[in-house]
Structure formats: C-alpha cells, structure tokens
Amino acid sequence: MDNQKQNSSLVDNRFPWKHFVGYLLSVVLTLMALWITFSSGFSLSIIFAIIIVLAILQAVLQLLMFMHITERNSKIQTGTMLYAAFIAITIVAGSIWVMSAGHAAH
Amino acid sequence: MDHGYQQHTNTNAHLEYQSGQGRLNILGFWVFLGAEVALFSTLFATYFVLMHRTANGPVSSELFQVPSVLIMTFLLLTSSFTCGLAIHEMRRSNLKGVIIWLVVTLLLGAGFLGFEIKEFIEYTHEGVTLSTSAYWSAFFVLTGTHGLHVTLGLGWIILIMIQLKQRGLTPTTTSKVFISSLYWHFLDVVWIFIFTGVYLIGMVMHHG
Amino acid sequence: MKWDQFFITDEPLIVGAGISILLTGLGIIFVLTYLKKWKWLWNEWLTTVDHKKIGIMYILFAILMLFRGGVDALMMRTQLAVPNAHFLDAQHYNEIFTTHGTIMILFMAMPFLIGLINVVIPLQIGARDVAYPYLNAVSFWTFFFGACLFNISFVIGGSPSAGWTSYMPLAGNELSPGPGQNYYLLGLQISGIGTLLTGINFLVTILKMRAKGMTLLRMPMFTWSTLITCVIIIFAFPILTVALALMTFDRLFGSHFFTLASGGMDMLWANLFWLWGHPEVYIVILPAFGMFSEIISTFSRKTLFGYKAMVYSMLVIAGLSFVVWVHHFFTMGSGAAVNSFFSITTMAIGIPTGVKIFNWLFTMYKGKISVTTPMLWSLGFIVNFVIGGVTGVMLAMGAADYQYHNTYFLISHFHYVLIAGTVFGCFAGLHFWYPKMVGYKLNERIGKWCFWIFTIGFNICFFPMYILGLDGMPRRIYTYNASDGWTELNIVATIGAFMMGIGFILLVYNVYYSFRYAKREQTGDAWDGRTLEWSTTSAIPPHYNFAKIPEVTGLDGFWRSKQEKETENVEYKPIHMPSYSGRPFVMSAFLFISGFGLVFEWWAIAILGAIGTLICMVLRSFDYDDGYYVNVEEIQKTESVYKEV
Numbered sequence: 001m002d003n004q005k006q007n008s009s010l011v012d013n014r015f016p017w018k019h020f021v022g023y024l025l026s027v028v029l030t031l032m033a034l035w036i037t038f039s040s041g042f043s044l045s046i047i048f049a050i051i052i053v054l055a056i057l058q059a060v061l062q063l064l065m066f067m068h069i070t071e072r073n074s075k076i077q078t079g080t081m082l083y084a085a086f087i088a089i090t091i092v093a094g095s096i097w098v099m100s101a102g103h104a105a106h
Numbered sequence: 107m108d109h110g111y112q113q114h115t116n117t118n119a120h121l122e123y124q125s126g127q128g129r130l131n132i133l134g135f136w137v138f139l140g141a142e143v144a145l146f147s148t149l150f151a152t153y154f155v156l157m158h159r160t161a162n163g164p165v166s167s168e169l170f171q172v173p174s175v176l177i178m179t180f181l182l183l184t185s186s187f188t189c190g191l192a193i194h195e196m197r198r199s200n201l202k203g204v205i206i207w208l209v210v211t212l213l214l215g216a217g218f219l220g221f222e223i224k225e226f227i228e229y230t231h232e233g234v235t236l237s238t239s240a241y242w243s244a245f246f247v248l249t250g251t252h253g254l255h256v257t258l259g260l261g262w263i264i265l266i267m268i269q270l271k272q273r274g275l276t277p278t279t280t281s282k283v284f285i286s287s288l289y290w291h292f293l294d295v296v297w298i299f300i301f302t303g304v305y306l307i308g309m310v311m312h313h314g
Numbered sequence: 315m316k317w318d319q320f321f322i323t324d325e326p327l328i329v330g331a332g333i334s335i336l337l338t339g340l341g342i343i344f345v346l347t348y349l350k351k352w353k354w355l356w357n358e359w360l361t362t363v364d365h366k367k368i369g370i371m372y373i374l375f376a377i378l379m380l381f382r383g384g385v386d387a388l389m390m391r392t393q394l395a396v397p398n399a400h401f402l403d404a405q406h407y408n409e410i411f412t413t414h415g416t417i418m419i420l421f422m423a424m425p426f427l428i429g430l431i432n433v434v435i436p437l438q439i440g441a442r443d444v445a446y447p448y449l450n451a452v453s454f455w456t457f458f459f460g461a462c463l464f465n466i467s468f469v470i471g472g473s474p475s476a477g478w479t480s481y482m483p484l485a486g487n488e489l490s491p492g493p494g495q496n497y498y499l500l501g502l503q504i505s506g507i508g509t510l511l512t513g514i515n516f517l518v519t520i521l522k523m524r525a526k527g528m529t530l531l532r533m534p535m536f537t538w539s540t541l542i543t544c545v546i547i548i549f550a551f552p553i554l555t556v557a558l559a560l561m562t563f564d565r566l567f568g569s570h571f572f573t574l575a576s577g578g579m580d581m582l583w584a585n586l587f588w589l590w591g592h593p594e595v596y597i598v599i600l601p602a603f604g605m606f607s608e609i610i611s612t613f614s615r616k617t618l619f620g621y622k623a624m625v626y627s628m629l630v631i632a633g634l635s636f637v638v639w640v641h642h643f644f645t646m647g648s649g650a651a652v653n654s655f656f657s658i659t660t661m662a663i664g665i666p667t668g669v670k671i672f673n674w675l676f677t678m679y680k681g682k683i684s685v686t687t688p689m690l691w692s693l694g695f696i697v698n699f700v701i702g703g704v705t706g707v708m709l710a711m712g713a714a715d716y717q718y719h720n721t722y723f724l725i726s727h728f729h730y731v732l733i734a735g736t737v738f739g740c741f742a743g744l745h746f747w748y749p750k751m752v753g754y755k756l757n758e759r760i761g762k763w764c765f766w767i768f769t770i771g772f773n774i775c776f777f778p779m780y781i782l783g784l785d786g787m788p789r790r791i792y793t794y795n796a797s798d799g800w801t802e803l804n805i806v807a808t809i810g811a812f813m814m815g816i817g818f819i820l821l822v823y824n825v826y827y828s829f830r831y832a833k834r835e836q837t838g839d840a841w842d843g844r845t846l847e848w849s850t851t852s853a854i855p856p857h858y859n860f861a862k863i864p865e866v867t868g869l870d871g872f873w874r875s876k877q878e879k880e881t882e883n884v885e886y887k888p889i890h891m892p893s894y895s896g897r898p899f900v901m902s903a904f905l906f907i908s909g910f911g912l913v914f915e916w917w918a919i920a921i922l923g924a925i926g927t928l929i930c931m932v933l934r935s936f937d938y939d940d941g942y943y944v945n946v947e948e949i950q951k952t953e954s955v956y957k958e959v
Contacts, residue, residue: 016194023187030179030301037306038172048307055302059295066190066291069136072123076521077136084143087549090636091144095151095585098640102649130445134518137548141510145552148586152560152571155585159577161570236569240577243569247560265935278938 022065029058120197121280128281135285139292146296149251150303153244157311161239166308169229175305178221179297182256185214186294189287196283201275204283208267211290215260222253245304252300255293262286322469325406327389332469361894363447364857365432368454370751372429373744375458379422380818382465386414388815391775395808397796407792408475409494413468415478419598420502421461423732426740427601428457428512431540434747435516437847437855438534440525440864445518447892448934453508453515455902460505463909467497471914474498477790479587480561482572482580487565493913499562500909504902506551506558513547516540525846527866531625534845534870535611535618539604542628543597546635550593557586566915581646588639596635599731600628602739603670606692609746610674612844613689614681617870620673627666634663644715653712660710667703671696686841687761691742694769695734702730705780720790723783726776733772741765741821749840753853754832756824764820771813778803778810844873856952858889858944886953889944897937901930 033051036042042050063069069077116124123129189211195203226246229235236246266282273279322328346352359367389410393402402410432450436443444450467473471493476485485495520541524533533541561583563569570576572583611618618624640648640656674696683689705727709718718724749755787800794800835853849864849872850856862884868874908923 013198016191019187019190019194022190023183026183026187027180030183030298033302033306034172034176037310044310047310051302051306055298058298062186062291062295062298066186067288068193072129073133073136073522076133080136080140081143083545083549084140086633087144087636088147088150091147091553091589092151092154094637094639095582095589096154098585098648098652099155099579099582101652103647130518130522133522134445134514137514137517141514141548141552144549145556148553148556148589152556152582152586155579155582156571156577159579161575161577163576236563236567237576240570240573240579243563243571243578247563247569247571262935265932269936273938282935 018065022061025061025065026058029054029061115277121199121275121277122196122284123281125277125281128277131281132285132288135288139288142292142296146248146251146299149244149248150299153248153304156240156244159240160242163239163242164232164234165311166241166245166304167311169232169234170305170309172309174221174225175301178218178225179301181214181218181221182294182297185211185218186291188214189290193284193287196275196280199275201270204275205267205270208263208283212260212263215256215290219253219256219260222249222256226250248304249300252293252296255296259286259290259293263290320470322472327402327406328468335469356896357894360899361451361896363443363451363892363894365436365443365447365450366751366855366857368450369429369432369434371454371458372425372432373751375461376422376424376426376429376740377822379417379425379461379465383414383417383422384815384818386410386417388811390414391808391811393792394794394804396805397794397798397801399793402792404792405475408477408790409468409473411790412474412477412480412498413464416464416474416498416502419478419594419732420505421464423598423736423740424509425457425461426744427543427598427736428509430605430740430743430747431512431516431543431601433751434743434847435537435540436519436523437750437850437859438537438845439520439523439528440846440860440866441519441523442859442863442889443892444515445523446515448895448898449511449515451895451898452901453511455508455898456511456905457505457508459902459906460501460503460508460909462501463504463906463913464497464501467494467501471497479584479591481587482561482564482578482583483574485561485583486573496562496565496913496915499558499565500912503555503558503562504905504909506554507905509547510551510555513544513551517544517548520544525863525866525871528871531622532866532869532871534604535607535621535624536601536604536845538625539600539607539628542632543600545632546593546597546600549636550590550597553586554590554594557583557590560586562912566912581643584643584646585639588642589636591642592639593635595731596631598736599739600631602695602736602743603628605739605743605746606674606695607677608845609688609692609742610677611870612746612841613684613686613692614678615683616677616681617844618673619676619679620669621869623669624673627669630666631663634659634666638663641710641712641715644712645719657710657712661707664703664707664710671700671703686745687756687758687765688742688746688841690762690765691738691745694765695738695742698730698734698738698769698772702727702734706731718783720788721783722779722787722789725789726779726783729776729779733776741768746841747847748828749835749853750838750847751854752829754828754834755840756828757832760820760824760827764817764824767820768814768817771810771815771817773810775807775810775814778807782807839872844870846872848872849875851953858891858949861886861889861949861953886946886949888946889949890941891944892941893939895937895939897930897934901927904930 033054036050036054037047040047063081069081115126116129122132188207192204192207192211195207234242236243263286266279266286269279269282322332346355359371362368389402390407393399393407432444474480474485474490474494474497476490476495476498480495480498483489485498520533520537560569560571564571564573564578570578572578572580574580607618607624638656638660640646640652641660644653644656674692685693705723709715709724709727718727745756745761782800782803785800785803787794787798794804838850838853838855839848840853841848846864846866847855850860864871864875904923904926906923908920908927911917911919911921911923
C-alpha cells in the first residue's frame with residue numbers, strides 16, 4: 001500500500017544511541033548517588049541536596065532520552081511536566097514547611 | 107471528507123502518530139501523567155512529614171538493605187531502557203523486535219516486583235507492618251502504590267502484546283504500545299525518587 | 315451488622331425520607347414500564363456518549379442534589395430558628411451539616427458546572443464532540459454512582475457526621491464508628507475519578523479540537539475559564555484521591571497517618587484536604603466567571619472589555635490557587651512566617667479576581683444592556699460576590715482570622731462567594747443555554763420573580779450571619795441559649811432561607827411551565843449570541859453538532875459572521891461519529907458495588923466489584939469499534955427539516 005511506502009522514509013534504522021546514552025548516564029547517576037550517600041563523608045544536609053539534584057537530573061534524562069517529550073505536542077507536554085514540577089515542589093516542600101513549623105510540629 | 111479531529115490521518119508521521127485519535131490519546135496520557143505526578147507528590151509529602159514519627163518502633167535504617175534495593179533499582183532502570191528499545195524497534199516496523207523487547211521488559215518488571223514482595227514479607231517477619239507506626243504506614247503506602255502501578259503495567263502490556271499478535275503494527279496498536287511505554291518510563295521516574303528519598307535518605311538518616 | 319442497624323429505623327425524619335425515596339423510585343419504575351420507556355432510557359441516555367446528553371444528565375442530577383442539600387439546609391435553619399429547639403438532636407444535626415456541605419460542593423456545584431461545560435464547550439469551539447467521548451461517559455457514570463453511594467448513607471447504615479472537611483481525629487474510628495464516614499471516603503473517591511477524567515478530557519478537547527481559525531486568544535471566555543479549571547482539576551484532584559485513600563487505610567486497615575496513636579498527625583489530614591480544597595474553590599468559581607463573561611458581553615451587545623487581562627488574571631489564579639491553602643487553618647499555629655506567607659498569597663489572589671470585576675463593569679459601560687433573566691443573575695452576582703470577596707480579604711489576615719475562625723462570619727463569607735458566585739453562575743448559565751438544550755427559553759417573568767425572591771432571601775439569610783459571627787456564634791452548634799442574644803438574627807436568617815427555598819420551587823415550576831407553554835425557538839440563535847454555539851442551524855443541535863464545521867476569523871466569531879451576512883451553499887460530507895456504549899454504565903455500577911462492600915467491610919463484595927470493573931477495562935482494551943459515519947442523505951434530511959421549521 002501507499003502508506004507503507006511513505007512510512008519507509010520514516011523508518012529509523014540508526015543505532016539507538018539516545019537510549020544507550022540515557023541508560024549509561026542513568027546508571028552513572030545512580031552509582032554517584034550511592035557513593036555520595038555512603039562514602040563521601042559530606043554532612044547529611046549536603047548529601048540530601050546533592051542526591052535530590054541527581055534524582056531530578058535522572059528524571060529529566062528519562063523524559064528527554066526515553067519518553068520523547070520533545071515530539072509532536074512538545075509545548076503542551078513540556079508545559080504539563082513543568083507545571084507538574086511546580087505542583088510537586090509546592091505539595092512536598094509546602095507540606096514539610098507547614099507541618100514542621102510552630103505548633104504544628106507537635 | 108469532513109472528519110472530526112479524531113479521523114484526521116497523517117501518513118507522514120510515525121505510525122503511532124498517524125491517526126487523529128492516536129495523537130489525542132498520546133497527548134491525553136501526558137496530561138494524565140501530570141496528574142500522576144500530583145498523586146505521587148502527595149504520597150511523598152506524607153512520607154517526609156511522617157519520616158521521624160516511628161513511635162519508638164523500628165527505624166528505616168535497621169531494615170533497609172543496600173544490595174536488595176540496588177538490584178531492584180537496576181532491574182527497573184534496565185526495564186525502562188528495554189521498553190525504550192521496543193519503541194525503537196516499533197519505529198523500524200519490526201514487530202518481532204517489539205515483542206522481544208517487551209517480553210524482556212515484562213520479565214525485568216516481574217523481577218522487580220518479586221524483590222519488592224520479598225522485601226515486604228521480610229519486614230512483616232521482622233514485625234513491621236502497615237500499623238506499626240505512622241512512618242511505616244507512609245512507607246508501605248508509598249512503595250505499595252508504586253508496586254501496584256507496576257503490577258497494573260505488567261497486565262496492561264500483556265493485553266497490548268496480545269493485540270499486537272492479533273493485529274500487527276497498526277496506527278491504533280502502535281499508539282497503545284507508545285502510551286504504555288510512557289507509563290513504564292514514568293514508573294521508573296517515580297522509583298528514582300523512591301530510591302533517593304526513601305531508601306538512600308532512610309539508610310543514612312538515623313546514623314548521622 | 316444487624317439489619318436494624320443496616321436500615322436506619324429510629325429516626326422518624328429519616329424513615330419518612332426513606333419511604334418517600336422508595337415510593338418515588340417505585341413511581342419512576344412504574345411510569346417507565348407503563349410507557350414502555352426502558353429501551354428508550356437505555357438506548358438514548360444510559361449508553362450515550364453525546365456530550366449534550368451527558369451534560370443534561372449532569373445538570374438534572376445537580377438540581378436533584380440542590381434539592382437534597384437545600385432540604386438539609388432548611389432543616390438546619392429550622393433547628394436554629396429559636397433557642398433550645400428540639401427539632402433535631404445533636405447527632406442528626408451533625409449528619410445534616412456534613413451532608414449539606416459535601417453534597418452542595420461536590421455533588422451540586424461540580425456537576426452543575428461540568429454539565430454546562432459539557433453542553434456548551436464542544437459547541438462553543440466548533441467541535442463534533444469531546445476528545446474522548448467514551449471516557450466522557452465513564453466520567454459521568456463514575457461521578458453518578460459515587461454520588462449515589464454517598465447519598466444512600468442516610469437510609470442505609472447512617473450518614474457521615476464529621477463535617478464536610480472530615481477533620482481527624484473526629485473522623486477516625488474511635489469518634490466516628492460505623493459506616494457513615496466510610497461512605498464519605500468511598501463516595502468521594504469514586505466520583506473523584508470522574509472529575510479527574512473530565513478535567514483531562516476537556517483540556518485536550520479545548521487544546522486540540524477547536525474550529526479552524528480559533529486561535530487561543532480568539533477563544534470565548536467560558537472556554538478559557540474551562541481550560542484553566544481543567545488544569546486545576548488535573549493537579550488538585552489526585553491530592554484528594556490520596557488523602558481519602560490514606561484515611562480509608564486508617565479506618566479499614568489500621569494504618570496511622572492521621573491517628574493520635576503511633577505517631578500519626580491529625581493535622582496532616584487538614585493540610586492535605588486543603589491542598590486540594592482551596593484549588594477546588596477556584597474549580598467551582600472559574601467556570602462561573604466564564605459564564606458571566608459570556609452573558610454580560612451578550613446582553614451588553616459589546617465585546618468583552620479587557621479580554622487579555624481576563625485571560626492573564628485566570629492564569630495567575632491557576633498558579634496562586636495552589637499556594638494559599640493554609641489560610642483555612644491559620645489557627646493551627648504554624649507560626650508567624652507560615653501565616654504571613656499565606657496571608658500575603660491570599661490577599662494577592664484577590665487582585666486578579668478584582669481585575670475581572672472591573673472588566674465586567676467596563677463591558678457594560680456604554681453597552682446596550684438588556685436585562686434578561688441570565689443578565690439579572692449576572693448583575694446580582696457582581697453586587698453580592700463583592701461582599702463575599704471583601705470579607706474574604708478580612709479573613710485573609712492571619713492575626714484577624716483568629717477572631718473569625720469557626721464563627722458564622724466565615725459561614726456567611728463562603729456562602730456569599732459560593733452562592734453569589736457559583737450558584738448564581740449556574741442559574742445564569744442554565745437560563746442562558748436552556749434554549750440550546752431543549753429548544754425553548756425558560757419563562758422570563760417567572761425567572762425574574764425567582765431571581766428577586768432568591769436573591770433577597772439570600773441576603774436576609776446570610777447577611778445577619780456576619781453579625782452573628784462577630785457576636786461570637788460558633789459554626790456547627792446544634793442549638794444555643796436565649797441568653798446568648800442570637801435569637802433575633804437567627805429568626806431573620808431562617809426566614810431568608812425559606813425564601814431561597816421558594817425561589818428554588820419557582821425555578822422548578824419554571825421548568826414545568828416553560829415545557830408546557832414556552833414558544834419554541836425557530837433558529838439556533840435564541841439570544842442574538844456572539845459565539846459559535848449559537849450558530850447551529852437548529853435550536854437543539856443535531857447529534858453531530860455542525861453540518862459543516864464553522865471557520866473563525868476573530869473574537870466573537872459568530873457575531874462577526876452575522877455582521878458579514880454571508881450566505882453560502884453548503885456542500886455536506888459524511889460525518890464521523892463515536893458509537894454509544896453501555897460499558898461505562900456497567901463499569902461504574904461495579905465500582906459502586908465495590909465501594910459499597912468496602913463501606914461495610916464486606917470484602918467478598920468489594921473484591922467482586924473490583925473484578926467486574928477490571929473486566930470492563932480489559933474489554934475496553936480489546937474494543938476496536940471505530941465509530942460510524944453519518945451519510946450525506948441523512949445530514950441533508952436533518953438540516954432541511956430544521957430549515958423548514
């Protein structure tokens with residue numbers, strides 16, 4: 001059929017570099033988080049800050065390398081995820097702050 | 107033809123984006139993932155607020171074990187990778203490749219789930235359950251919700267594989283595979299935060 | 315569980331209500347059987363995926379719930395009219411304010427607005443239906459069955475009685491034993507699924523299915539407000555889902571999230587509840603804002619003033635609505651930093667709202683205003699809503715809030731925003747789009763009587779409550795002493811409440827009267843409208859909405875095309891439409907069964923319902939029904955019939 005001919009121009013026969021790079025970087029980031037937690041000797045708060053940043057990096061990696069967020073409706077998809085990040089920070093940081101301040105902690 | 111958006115076809119695109127309904131479904135699923143972020147954020151917020159409230163019971167660092175958590179992490183991370191390869195094969199119109207990588211993904215996912223169940227059973231033997239303390243309630247519900255998502259994902263991908271066998275790679279089936287792959291990658295994203303926020307922090311919290 | 319505990323038999327009012335429900339139900343079954351309408355009901359309504367029909371079902375259900383919530387309100391006002399009354403006892407009073415609040419917000423305001431959104435939005439953007447018609451049916455039926463589960467509580471097993479906010483530890487097992495609170499948790503959980511799916515559905519519909527030429531900044535304001543509402547729904551409702559699930563775990567499976575024992579935090583529930591609850595306030599007000607914008611513009615014969623300012627205001631509201639939640643519990647005492655932060659954000663969110671009020675006023679400025687019933691409700695909204703808004707700013711100040719908290723001042727404030735905002739909006743929208751749903755207008759004379767009686771009654775009922783609140787009358791008390799000095803104002807408030815009841819009866823009478831006597835509309839343009847929903851050839855659009863999808867060249871698209879008066883010979887093409895399905899109904903019924911099992915902790919029933927739900931989902935996965943085509947002859951036939959009329 002006609003369709004299939006047109007498709008063939010889209011067929012992606014290249015080696016899936018994006019996936020391999022994404023996977024390798026994810027492994028590296030995971031191991032780094034592990035090392036920083038148990039062997040770096042940093043103070044707790046610095047450990048937390050670094051490993052949370054590493055986790056966020058790895059999440060972004062998944063979105064870009066595996067989930068094709070930049071395809072098609074990239075603006076809506078990226079907008080959704082950015083707003084979701086805002087909501088996530090509000091819920092998590094907000095709840096921790098509100099529930100640990102003043103009399104609320106008791 | 108005066109079609110609604112659902113019927114607009116675009117043959118100059120990857121198969122999963124060719125039908126209007128396929129494109130709508132993929133976009134709608136991205137929006138749904140936004141809702142899932144809010145859902146898991148609420149569970150994380152609950153977990154962090156209750157993190158120190160162990161009611162004189164066991165604390166996380168007494169029970170968490172690095173090797174088992176690390177194996178789970180790599181199982182799920184690798185399954186996310188192989189799921190990506192399945193999509194890559196799909197875009198090469200290689201049905202066999204899609205099926206093979208999806209099967210590998212399922213096996214890795216099942217392995218993850220096995221380790222998680224084993225971990226829960228061990229904790230129960232140590233006397234730690236949902237009702238031990240606020241902390242453990244939050245732990246079990248957060249990780250359990252993720253585990254339930256993985257379980258549903260396994261069942262869902264199996265259903266889609268049956269449809270692939272029946273119908274081959276069509277605009278409809280490929281959009282389904284693509285959507286389930288988004289779901290699967292998303293579960294790995296959630297796990298990254300569980301690995302970091304629950305396990306890594308939990309293991310050093312009460313040592314420092 | 316014994317059977318005499320299963321059916322509530324010790325309370326004459328409830329037994330009476332139970333019997334009347336039973337009789338009404340039997341009556342409906344009899345009429346349907348007698349008129350042989352069962353098949354019609356199933357084929358035309360229960361299996362429909364048509365957004366217009368789904369919208370009408372939402373609205374009908376909302377009016378039914380308005381009745382029930384209203385009866386609850388009148389019973390409370392009767393009990394409070396005089397000191398030391400014995401009309402209701404304390405427990406029954408607690409149950410009634412709980413069901414009143416829950417029903418009015420979640421099962422009246424939400425479906426009323428979502429119903430109007432369903433009817434109007436696809437027409438307003440020039441679409442054949444929503445992005446996911448099947449999912450839309452799932453939304454309605456999960457919502458419907460969830461609401462039913464909540465509603466049956468008062469005759470089977472007993473109502474929840476911990477307030478619509480269900481604060482812990484009051485809502486825990488120790489202080490709220492029995493199934494009542496479980497009904498609250500599961501009813502809201504199941505109906506919440508429907509609301510979340512509606513949010514996703516309409517977001518994608520508005521973003522991807524607009525008619526050619528309708529850019530984002532040419533969308534009607536109701537479409538814009540719905541879009542923003544959807545964003546808030548998508549990110550707020552999962553929070554409620556989790557909060558409800560956690561409390562369900564506490565009650566059914568012995569976890570300790572919000573308990574006093576084993577490290578739980580009771581106030582964490584309040585935190586999560588309001589993390590959802592405050593955005594929820596904007597979910598129920600923004601669509602109303604959108605409707606007022608359409609109505610005021612239409613009946614002022616002017617384009618909306620400050621269109622872009624309106625859009626940006628709503629975008630700001632979408633962001634800010636998620637960072638004000640703590641103002642609901644300033645008195646928890648999170649300290650100066652937390653309370654100051656949330657005071658400031660709360661006052662800040664008043665700014666975009668104020669901007670919108672000025673825009674409406676300037677839209678009317680120098681307009682050719684015609685005071686129809688929908689316009690009357692909109693004008694009433696502006697005046698009364700401002701009173702609610704100003705007292706809201708008073709409550710926003712953390713330090714001052716310690717005085718107002720838990721008093722009738724607060725009660726009055728949120729009724730002034732929710733009734734004058736949301737309910738007036740629903741009534742305005744109902745009158746405005748009624749001809750689009752049924753083909754004739756509601757009677758204007760009765761409509762205006764209804765408006766005046768309801769609005770005057772509303773002010774007589776709620777304005778005294780500000781003063782009662784400042785006099786120290788706490789909310790949620792079931793009686794008071796004569797020596798408290800609250801008697802006179804309470805009598806006045808009760809009189810006002812009954813006037814609102816009369817207003818509601820007039821509304822329902824108007825529905826009947828108009829059905830009998832109203833002049834049927836000859837065209838699709840009942841009010842000389844400005845937006846696309848008025849451009850359909852017939853008063854009630856055919857199931858495919860538009861024989862030919864219109865093209866839009868600017869804001870107020872239909873108004874423009876009317877000015878240009880172009881007549882074109884339309885050449886019809888086959889139209890693709892989605893198929894009806896009974897599965898959403900069946901699946902939601904299974905969810906109801908599952909929920910009912912969980913309420914009574916009858917695990918076998920709960921599991922059975924869950925399995926049924928899953929089977930329906932699997933069947934859906936294998937469903938490759940691609941819809942059908944309406945052929946050209948049928949379109950020609952439909953369109954010509956309409957044109958002759």
